[in-house]
Amino acid sequence: xxxxxxxxILLLANSSNLLAQSYAFxxxxxxxxxAVIDLKTNRVIKSIAVKGKPVGVAVNHQLDxxxxxxxxxxxxVVLDVKSLQxxxxxxxxxxxxxxxxxxxGQRIFVADWYENSVSIFNSTNLELIKKLTxxxxxxxxxxxxxxxxxxxxxxxxxTISQIDLAKFSIRNTTKVGAHxxxxxxxxxxxxxxxxNVESNDVSVLSAKNLKRMARIKxxxxxxxxxxxxxxxxxxxxxxxxxxxxxxxxxxLKEIKQIEVGEKPEGISTxxxxxxVYVANWFDGTVSVIxxxxxxxxxxxxxxxxxxxxxxxxxx
Numbered sequence: 001x002x003x004x005x006x007x008x009i010l011l012l013a014n015s016s017n018l019l020a021q022s023y024a025f026x027x028x029x030x031x032x033x034x035a036v037i038d039l040k041t042n043r044v045i046k047s048i049a050v051k052g053k054p055v056g057v058a059v060n061h062q063l064d065x066x067x068x069x070x071x072x073x074x075x076x077v078v079l080d081v082k083s084l085q086x087x088x089x090x091x092x093x094x095x096x097x098x099x100x101x102x103x104x105g106q107r108i109f110v111a112d113w114y115e116n117s118v119s120i121f122n123s124t125n126l127e128l129i130k131k132l133t134x135x136x137x138x139x140x141x142x143x144x145x146x147x148x149x150x151x152x153x154x155x156x157x158x159t160i161s162q163i164d165l166a167k168f169s170i171r172n173t174t175k176v177g178a179h180x181x182x183x184x185x186x187x188x189x190x191x192x193x194x195x196n197v198e199s200n201d202v203s204v205l206s207a208k209n210l211k212r213m214a215r216i217k218x219x220x221x222x223x224x225x226x227x228x229x230x231x232x233x234x235x236x237x238x239x240x241x242x243x244x245x246x247x248x249x250x251x252l253k254e255i256k257q258i259e260v261g262e263k264p265e266g267i268s269t270x271x272x273x274x275x276v277y278v279a280n281w282f283d284g285t286v287s288v289i290x291x292x293x294x295x296x297x298x299x300x301x302x303x304x305x306x307x308x309x310x311x312x313x314x315x
Contacts, residue, residue, distance in 0.1 A: 062105030266308030
């Protein structure tokens with residue numbers, strides 16, 4: 001084999017590794033920055049300054065971009081995954097907290113806490129497509145795998161709404177537990193989970209019609225959720241207990257509580273579907289949980305006020 005061929009193979013291999021690089025983007029609200037964790041080493045490799053008390057995170061895997069909501073910055077900022085730099089700022093309105101992106105990467109959804117609305121943007125040109133009025137204090141957002149439905153947790157109304165993205169209208173609204181905040185949807189778009197902060201439980205709904213299926217008791221002030229191990233397990237951050245509840249999705253029962261850092265909030269699952277990353281607000285750390293052993297295997301210092309509300313891991 002010639003040296004040129006060997007060189008080409010090495011270049012292609014290195015290029016593939018670069019494309020496969022995954023990061024965790026952790027919003028540090030009190031530091032006004034985003035810590036970038038290299039998931040190969042579990043170490044922070046960069047802190048990106050983001051003004052406006054950043055909270056929410058949404059990764060656009062198609063465009064290699066990350067959107068960061070800034071409650072005191074009147075909108076959200078856009079980060080480039082390849083250069084790890086801020087490349088844009090988009091104005092929204094009152095106080096943006098919840099943020100997500102459609103699975104096809106074409107639309108960005110931003111929940112405004114004070115204006116009781118969700119703004120929808122075109123991800124290509126960042127232009128506003130539509131602004132919808134929803135329930136009081138919208139927080140968690142999730143889009144169905146077919147890009148047809150948007151689900152919104154209306155915290156102060158104790159409800160979840162289902163929005164038809166073809167008609168831009170609310171199809172259904174259902175009462176859940178007290179003050180739903182983070183929500184999660186399975187890969188088939190069949191089952192929706194909401195973390196109910198004030199009733200200390202998780203509601204399970206049919207995503208099709210928002211029919212209530214179950215309520216599961218967890219720890220104190222559950223905040224956000226993430227699925228792992230082929231969706232066999234659901235992990236829920238409990239703010240007041242400094243723990244993560246583990247729910248068996250077959251039996252819909254809590255099987256364990258894992259101690260993590262103080263005031264855990266945001267949570268996302270690694271691309272390996274095994275390791276779950278938890279942002280601890282009061283500790284300024286991220287706990288890494290092994291979903292197979294149900295134990296913390298690493299703790300990463302990230303910054304002051306780590307919240308990372310949303311999908312914060314790039315693929």
